[in-house]
Amino acid sequence: MNAVEIEAAISDLALQPFDAAEFPFAFLGAFGNKDTALKRLRAGNNNTSDVHGGVLLRNSIHIAVCEAGAVGKTLQALRASPATVKAKAKFILATDGQTLEAEELGSGETIAGAFPDFPNHFGFLLPLAGISTIKEIKDNPIDVRATGRLNKLYVELLRENPDWAKDERRADMNHFMARLIFCFFAEDTDIFNGEVLFTRTVDQFSDRDGSNTHEILEAIFRAMNTKIADRAAEGFRPWADQFPYVNGGLFSGSTEVPRFTRMARTYLLHAGNLNWQQINPDIFGSMIQAVADDEERGSLGMHYTSVPNILKVLNPLFLDELRAQLDAAGDNKVKLLNLRKRLARIRVFDPACGSGNFLVIAYKKMREIEAEINRRRGESHLGSEIPLTNFRGIExxxxPAEIARLALIIAEFQCDVLYRGQKDALAEFLPLDAQNWIVCGNALRLDWLSICPPTGTDVRLLADDLFGAPFNHVEIDFENEGGETYLCGNPPYKGSQGQTDDQKADLQAVFSKHTKNWKSLDYVSGWFMKAADYGTVNDAATAFVSTNSICQGRQVATLWPLIHGTGHEISFAHTSFKWANLASHNAGVTVAVVGISSRPAALRRIFSVADDGSVVVRETSHINAYLTPGANVVVEAQPEPLGKLSAMSFGSMPNDGGHLLLNVQEAETAIRVHGVNANFIRPFLGSEEFIRGKERRCIWVRDDDLALATDNDWLAQRFDGVRRQRAASGRETTNALAGQPHRFGEVRQTGNETALIVPSVSSESRTFLPVGLLPRGSIVSNLAFALYDAPLWNMALIASRLHLVWIGTVCGKMKTDFRYSNTLGWNTFPVPLLTEQNKADLTACAEDILLAREAHFPATIADLYDPETMPENLRYAHERNDEVLERIYIGRRFKNDTERLEKLFDLYTKMTTAAAKTKPAAKMKRVKKA
Structure with missing residues (x-):
């Protein structure tokens, strides 16, 4: 479930007659708990509550329904309950059907109030559905409620008006919804100069069956598109004539309205009865944009961008500098005036603006600074000099493009009310300005300079006015001479494997003039490249939210030299963090914020999350493409380890058509029934077998034993199957292998070695890379890597946090999982020269890890390395391993992953430089620099 669905469910629950016996289960169901789990709770099998009338859901909530007037006493009992502690409940809740009280046990935060009002606190309770609490929603749920009401209305209208769902009418439908949103907001903020004028008019003059609702709305919309002086000739009814003239493109053009049903009219009135004065344009756009998208409506409300995350982009991009200038100005009126003039000439451009979140936040923060300037100068009465047209976007x-402009209009009005007062704000609000700088189109195909041209120039722009008539080559006279331009946003992430043909063509259009090697790049790379190209013509700084994959693995070598080639460098970065949304139990995507500029500051900042969860800020002279301090080094695959480490290779590949591979039962039958020598049947492990504990076997016959093996008819038949499969292949290399059908297609071990096995792919949720030691005789498949007869201290290196951070950066990821590479991850791993004592200490650490695992036999690697249930002795063994290794590197534990990477890249640069000096020139391995 998502936040919108949860809000609707608990709102419905609050309206139903209170049923003391059923309430706890209905409440839990509203937060997405499955019927099977609730059935077990009802039966009492899983209900371990020790409070009268209590229902306890482990790791979630302890609820109790009590007698009238006993809510406070019952909540105290829940708090003191041993069962609450034992079940690790996060919340407690008590109600008597008249009042309700709840407490989040971790923070001690509480809610209390009348029972019918508890849906107002649904944001407080969202963690029950696995959704991280978002402050804006926790404090003010109106945005989620409005989204839910409008979604129901939208779906009902499309059901009744199927023609409006077709491509040729969908824009009309969306435009109609934007008009409704404006009307709801306007009637609750005195813009319509009357209490709930819009909703009351519809309620009073439309029939209850909804049959004439469209006529009422059409008349209202026509009135708001007609100047007061021209209305006499139109003959408006008095109830329509009381609406003000709005225009600004919002009500121009067709005023046709879809037909309403009784239910659609009810949904419209329910939406209007909300208090839209509390709408927060910071987040409302994200909540509402999925309403009009068939593919996204199922995940309604999920695409939420929190203000703190937006500020991770905007603050270091330019807001921090503006605030610093404000602090430096103090009360100096000249300096304050200069800063105000600077604010008026700043343009913020989001070329993937969605519903305008970044633009709205930028506008509000700049108005906040401007208001403080006016306060210090004694000019708080002045209107704003920051024009909305300086906040531009492409969607x-x-x-969403319509909502973006509407959100900016609402933000402007709210700022005027806040800083100038309701009277002045209302006096200047209507009619709306017809200008529109939110362009609807494909950002990777449009010319950004035509939308946000160099400052101080006259340009001609042909773009659609999303609220009405088109701009027909309107000449724009800019007043931004000497102004600044900042590009920002959260472009789409699509990986190379998930892109459509059209998206591939978009990237080709962007990169074709730079390189032919672009097909492996993420879709977001197109925005970075276009921003860099844009910055060569119009001096601008850029910061985008991106999947961290563009700063990892092989994409680094493809993308960043091109960006550096335009004269841009990374000016700041926020390293990997979770960008969670409002979907239930959603882990979110791992992203980074990357800022680029052709004129970065002398000191650049790297923001990162420390191991204890705090944010660490590092200042450095350079930031490389891996988002660590240092020069623009690109890590290249190496044929052998840089340091004195054991060689790592793929395991052996059967290429056998399945004839050399067996399950356990087949292997036992071969030995017991068919007389196969047990030495010819070996354990066979790849990544899946090692991690999940799956048992497989393989036939492994060395050349010396071939005669003995072929004496066995069962083995001879298996070899014949291999021969026929290889001979029938269309590949010559496979045909050549038909002459040795007893052997794997690729053999990388004798079969008598010990092996350190390293999975080729491992879940990102694991804190450590699950490397293991296999006994002699085990065969490693080509779906894993192996070090044969390697000293055990190698395992300590691979199992370390240092190595996990390294491979996560230089190898990249498959989806969100770690993707290992021996040539790029292991062979490049920089390890300082180890003493014999260092090796002995690391060997002991590896042995401790193995012993800790053994103590939990038969638990699998997947079981042992689940971060929620990892055994404490195993966790301690790994922590000890990290401490020993990191002290070898710097004499102490690293503070966070950024510091780990900084040391690793520094050491890598030194080692590759030293290695290059010792090799002949023809064989020199160069370190690429962008």
């Missing part, structure tokens, strides 16, 4: 879909 592919029409409805």
């Amino acid at each position: 592919l879909r029409d409805f």
Whole structure:
């Protein structure tokens, strides 16, 4: 479930007659708990509550329904309950059907109030659905409620008006929804100069069956598109004539409205009865944009961008500098005036703006600074000099583009009310300005300079006015001479494997003039490249949210030399963090914020999350493409380890058509029934077998034993199957292997070695890379890597946090999982020269890890390395391993992963430089620099 669905469910629950016996289960169901789990709780099998009338859901909540007037006493009992502690409940809740009280046990934060009002606190309770609490929603749930009401209305209208769901009418439908949103907001903020004028008019003058609702709305919309002086000739009814003239493109053009049903009219009135004065344009756009998207409606409300995350982009991009200038100005009126003039000439451009979140936040923060300037100068009465047209965007879909402009209009009005007062704000609000700088189109195909041209120039722009008539080559006279331009946003992430043909073509259009090697790049790379190209013509700084994959693995070598080639460098970065949304139990995507500029500051900042969760800020003279301090080094695959480490290779590949591979039962039958020598049947492990504990076997016959093996008819038949499969292949190399059908297609071990096995792919949720030691005789498949007869201290290196951070950076990831590479991850791993004592200490650490695992036999690697249930002795063994290794590197534990990477890249640069000096020139391995 998502936040919108949860809010709707608990709102419905609050309206139903209170049922003391059923309430706890209905409440839990509203937060997405499955019927099977609730059935077990009802039966009492899993209900371990020790409070009268209590229901206890482990790791979630302890609820109790009590007698009238006993809510406070019952909540105290829940708090003191041993069962609450034992079940690790995060919340407690008590109600008598008249009042309700709840407490989040971790923070001690509480809610209390009348029972019918508890849905107002649904944001407080969202963690029950696995959704991280978002402050804006926790404090003010109106945005989620409005989204839910409008979604129901939208779906009902499309059901009744199927023609409006077709491509040729969908834009009209979306435009109609934007008009409704404006009306709801306007009637609750005195813009319509009357209490709930819009909703009351519809309620009073439309029939209850909804049959004439469209006529009422059409008349209202026509009135708001007609100047007061021209209305006499139109003959408006008095109830329509009381609406003000709005225009600004919002009500121009067709005023046709879809037909309403009784239910659609009810949904409209329910939406209007919300208090839209509390709408927060910071987040409302993200909540509402999925309403008009068939593919996204199922995940309604998920695409939420929190203000703190937006500020991770905007603050270091330019807001921090503005605030610093404000602090430096103090009360100096000249300096304050200069800063105000600077604010008026700053343009913020989001070329993937969606519903305008970044633009709205940028506008509000700049108005905040401007208001403080006016306060210090004694000019708080002045209007704003920051024009909305300086906040520009591109959005592919029409409805989010409309909402973006509407959100900016609402933000402007709210700022005027806040800083100038309601009277002045209302006096200047209507009619709306017809200018529109939110362009609907494909950002990777449009010319950004035509939308946000160099400052101080006259340009001609042909773009659609999303609220009405088109701009027909309107000449724009800019007043931004000497102004600044900042590009920001959260472009789409699509990886190379998930891109459509059209998206591939978009990237080709962007990169074709730079390189032919672009097909492996993420879709977001197109925005970075276009921003860099844009910055060569119009001096601008850029910061985008991106999947961290563009700063990892092989994409680094493809993308970043091109960006550096335009004269841009990384000016700041926020290293990997979770960008969670409002979906239930959603882990979110791992992202980074990357800022680029052709004129970065002398000191650049790297923001990162420390191991204890705090944010660490590092200042450095350079930031490389891996988002660590240092020069623009690109890590290249190496044929052998840089340091004195054991060689790592793929395991052996059967290429056998399945004839050399067996399950356990087949292997036992071969030995017991068919008389196969047990030495010819070996354990066979790849990544899946090692991690999940799956048992497989393989036939392993060395050349010396071939005659003995072929004496066995069962083995001879298996070899014949291999021969026929290889001979029938269309590949010559496979045909050549038909002459040795007893052997794997690729053999990388004798079969008598010990092996350190390293999975080729491992879940990102694991804190440590699950390397293991296999006994002699085990065969490693080509779906894993192996070090044969390697000293055990190698395992300590691979199992370390240092190595996990390294491979996560230089190898990249498959989806969100770690993707290992021996040539790029292991062979490049920089390890200082180890003494014999160092090796002995690391060997002991590896042995401790193995012993800790053995103590929990038969638990699998997947079981043992689940971060939620990892045994404490195993966790301690790994922590000890990290401490020993990191002290070898720097004499102490690293503070966080950024510091780990900084040391690793520094050591890598030194080692590759030293290695290059010792090799002949023809064989020199160069370190690429962008």
